[in-house]
Amino acid sequence: MTLKMYGALSASAIGEALGTTGEAARQQLARLAEEGLVAATSQANGVGRPTQSWALTAAAQSRFPDTxxxxxxxxxxxxxxxxxxxxxxxxxxxxxxxxxxxxxxxxxxxxxxxxxxxxxxxxxxxxxxxxxxxxxxxxxxxxxxxxxxxxxxxxxxxxxxxxxxxxxxxxxxxxxxxxxxxxxxxxxxxxxxxxxxxx
Structure with a gap:
């Protein structure tokens, strides 16, 4: 629901939005990725490791109401x-x-x-x-x-x-x-x- 409302986010941003840790969000995202409902892309932010940004897949979009x-x-x-x-x-x-x-x-x-x-x-x-x-x-x-x-x-x-x-x-x-x-x-x-x- 958070990704649907706000678009692609990092695990830490999702954790913050949900009032939990980035690691807890990462674990949930890993499970959702196994089900094909989310996918991650890497974004370079200068020096250091790229940040992973998570977004809903087309399969996840079908889980939301559609009239x-x-x-x-x-x-x-x-x-x-x-x-x-x-x-x-x-x-x-x-x-x-x-x-x-x-x-x-x-x-x-x-x-x-x-x-x-x-x-x-x-x-x-x-x-x-x-x-x-x-x-x-x-x-x-x-x-x-x-x-x-x-x-x-x-x-x-x-x-x-x-x-x-x-x-x-x-x-x-x-x-x-x-x-x-x-x-x-x-x-x-x-x-x-x-x-x-x-x-």
Missing amino acids: HAALTVQLLDIVRSALGESALDTIISTREAQTTAVYQTAMDSVTSLRDKVATLADLRSQEGYMAEWREQADGSLLLLENHCPICAAATACQGFCRAELEVFRDVLGPQIEVTRQEHIVSGGRRCSYAIREAE
Whole structure:
């Protein structure tokens, strides 16, 4: 909490802020560092040993309240009630077109289906979906998304899930069949997609 309130601090400054010793703070920081919640950087201060400055990591930031999901759902409800379902459809279609363009650009030089699915998994992981892919015994490919960073929005409006499936079909090509098998919004542990050459 101290690092969140005041930013990067030395162990002695943290100890002073908490009314304890710098050594006690250092011990706590070492435990937090083992958990990946804080990281130290060295700062030279003229002669002598550099001072270690401690700051929160991205993993620690996620432990603080974040209402973006609730805000997203509220905004979707406002769009739906104030502007109508067609306005919501326009937002989803625009997002779908933008995502398709980004993915197609990333796949410009990719030719094989395996490489396209691998690229798609990388793109999705960069967006927070914790995606991976594997080849099945029957030769089909399986795209797995172990997390849904837009779950609140997708639960409030199923159009997002429909649009994502269409994006996959668009970027992989008309000769490729993409079928959703598991769906987080429908109670699945993850989202999974079977991908194969159309017969």
